[in-house]
Amino acid sequence: MNPDLMQAITSGLLLGFIYSLVAVGLTLIWGVMDIVNFAHGDFLMLGMYTSYVLYTFFGIDPLFSIPVAGALLFVVGVVTYRTIIRRILDGPMLIQIFSTFGLMIFLRYVIFAVFKPDYRSIQKTLLSGTFRIFGVYVGIPELVAAAGALVTTGIIFWIMNYTKTGAAITATAENREAAQLMGIDPDRIFSLSWGIGGAAAGIAGALLANFFYIFPEVGGVFGLTAFVVVCLGGFGSIHGAFVAGILVGLVESLGGYVAPPEYKHIFVYSIFIFVLLVRPRGLFGVT
Amino acid sequence: MNLTGLFLIRKEELNLRSLLFTLGGVFLALAYPFVFRKPFPQDLLIKVLLFAFLGNAWNILGGLAGQVSLGHAMFFGLGAYTSTLLFLNFGVSPWVGLVAGAFLAGVVSIILGYPSFKLKGHYFAMITIAFGEVFHILFRNVDAVGGASGLFLPILDESFGNFYFGVNKIPYLYIILSFYLLSTLTIFLLDRSKVGFYLRAINSEEDAARSLGVNSALYKSVAMFFSALFTAMGGTFYAQYVTFIDPPSVYHLMLSIQIVLIVILGGVGTLFGPLVGAAVLIPLSEFTRIYLGGTGRGYDLIIYGLLIIVFAVYQPTGLMGLIRRRK
Amino acid sequence: MSALLSLRGVTKRFGGLVANRDVTFDVHEGEIVGLIGPNGAGKSTLFNCIAGYFSPDGGKVFFQGRDITGYSPEKVTHLGIARTFQIVKIFGNMTVRENIMVGAFCRTWSVSRASEEAEAWGTFVGLGGKLDYMAGELTLAEQKWLQLGRALATRPRLLLMDEVFAGLTQAEIKSAVNLIKRIKEEKGITVLIVEHVMDVVMPLSDRVIVLDNGEKIAEGKPEEVSRDERVIRAYLGEE
């Protein structure tokens, strides 16, 4: 096979795992309460800056910042729910959209004001270098990030499918009233979902910080891609988001291979539009 | 059938007081550049009116028909690029370009809107984001339309026919004022015609509207058409006023957001909400940019973000809602 | 006498569930027909198949001899079938007058004309004094009258009513019954009522059709039907 094509498939696959993780967090929140978190990409951005700050000021390798970013963004998610989302849960749709939009702009430009718009990166980490296998170059940070994303997605999948709390989240998503009849407090479940969603984005950000440029608007790219993934996988479907994340990673990478790289996002958005119009519930969505 | 029968004009809306009020407002706007003779305040009013105009345009679809679009920058960009490209390549007058751009945007809006209208709520909003981004990427990468470096309008003779007045801001001010008034009158009349009733009915309870014989897809398309048409006019105006356009300035998602934000701040679906919203937000962002954001640090946008959150949580009916409550 | 509305073998499935199976009946001009049956009998589904909200999987619906199977709700209304909703769907942020005007616009472009008609229909359904109230401020019963007035303003030949009596007090039910009689007698509009509560519909209807488990189990004069063994079993439970 053409080595360039192999290379494109490999990097698409590796990126796809990260997309899956970001999207899993987004789809969880959407599935449970029908709210789109437009600030999701910026949660990821905060995860990246967490790594950056810990590295620059305390010399902590980004590998060890991953749990810190996860915990921090869990808190950010919960606080977002308690201060904003809870108040607009039954509000008009326009207001629901805009409250998280406001949060997105706020977070993005607070970071912008503090760290300036510069592109930053973390150099000389524990994970650096590349190796070559079957004529394909694989970056070690990319590989570790993909593995980390896979593990984290797996943990979320396990929580959702094999724990009582996960069942309570699914139950609340499906029927809030019936969940209440079981003695489940929906408010607590919502709060928790935002926490898990935030943590997923935070961990993804910290994983990306090992090799990706860090800048205030980085969340925009990942946030929009996460929407595409969620939509393709089916709103609210965790395993859908997982599969769709990998697909979108591949499409983006292969799109950049067959056409000029500037157009690669067009492919991604075209899938998005196509899926919305033809099969709005996505590949694995439940109606 | 007589024409007046087509619109419902209530007596209280046409009394002497509201007439004087409106004329007074128009007079103040006309006199404004003679009181404030510096470019900055004149530029400020032009921007306020431009965004009030764009807010009105968005309101036809978002406020009346209840379809939340987050991709209106694509119509703005289409207007700006159509007139500019027609002029640069074929020497077509920007006024003709304005009409062409508006019409093109209207047609595009129907082509994209008709299949999208079956999507509800968040889904519709998201597909409009996707459309907007596709336009953004395309114009950024196609060299025939200037690509990422954008397009400059050459310096021309200052005349109405050329839609170019150099540093003299007064004509621009009057042009955008008349655009704004035109859009306001259109909404005023639309709202009081069968179309307006139908749009509000669709907005409120689509199933019930259909049970009363309302072809909802058709009427949403009508709203989208007018909405896109006016937005594109704003785009042409912007291109002629700033004389430089590039994808980030006319196709950016943030522009779409800003338009909606102005409407939300002012009051969704109200006649003067967009003007009130623009009159508050545009000066606020200009002043914070000048006094806080000298180094491009985006303080203005932090305030933007906070404002949106606060309004969403505490004052979802916007400033017009506040004013009404006072009454 | 040809029928105003005819259903011929209408079948509607949802996944594996058959909501309506092979339902056939006629409604004639000038009748009040009750379509009754216990909860879950498939009344609402059938109703929606007539009103254009569902497309039947089998069978045909004819209106004035014209095949309207699968027509959209708005098209059905233009042809002369109006409906009300079981769960009231009024335009809450519009006034009573404006609500009815939306109905009246079905036949005119003139706002003044629509406004006049709204007044007439508003008065007819007993909301003459509340024309300029916001519809959201009305009581449940008044909202039901409003739905009726709004539907009548489209000038239908056939009016479909979905569970108008649910949630009303005895006094309100009485006025609803009167109103329905007047719709037939004064306006000459044919009425098809879908209803669960039998005691109200029986005396009101010229004819009733009983559905159970998606199938028509009886049809005829109210007094005949209420003596029918199958109907009693459907309502009072299996023996």
Next chain:
Amino acid sequence: MLRTEDLHSGYGEVTILRGVSIEAREGKITAIIGSNGAGKTTLMNTITGVVPTKKGKILFKGEDISRIPAHERVRLGISLVPEGRKIFGRLTVERNLIMGAYTLTSEEKFRENLEFVYSLFPRLRERRKQLARSLSGGEMQMLAIGRALMSGPDLLLLDEPSLGIAPVIVKQIFRVLRELNEREGKTILLVEQNVKEALSLASYVYVLKNGAIVLEGPSEEVSASDEVKKSYLGM
């Protein structure tokens, strides 16, 4: 065990219950019959707290619970089998039952209740690994009842358990309810349209009409009354 006093409730501005006073006596089966729209489901939802009480009291074991949030009433010992079953279709049968025991903290109690439910409905044990949405209507109803029993409630409420279910299964379900009452001494309050079944099962019956109780008494008396026939057949 449960008593409502002059209960008023409804959705938003709309009042549906207009002063309902009923009592579910300990160890007995009490039934509320009435036609569609009479307010039966609203009554159930008000007792469980999904619909807020506007006026009046709900006394459970002597304590007024009308201001306690819905999700905390389960812990007190009230469990509802809701109208239309409302099982969690995206969860397996067993995980539905685990949800029913959400408030239980003792693993031992959970095992015990699970065994009990499986013994009542062996069909559920066979299908425990299946997604609940793949069950038949009757099986879903069994699951809904089993789920409600998982918390080990003192008072079991049922909202139209026979709705949309094949007659054979209805019989089976009613037999289980009778057993629960006779052998386990469970207090049951149920709402039914299936008048005959309800009258044969319950010892005391209320007739609800337009949000108010129009008739009450021991079931033999009520079944002899003309009022019931009239309400149902319009004669």
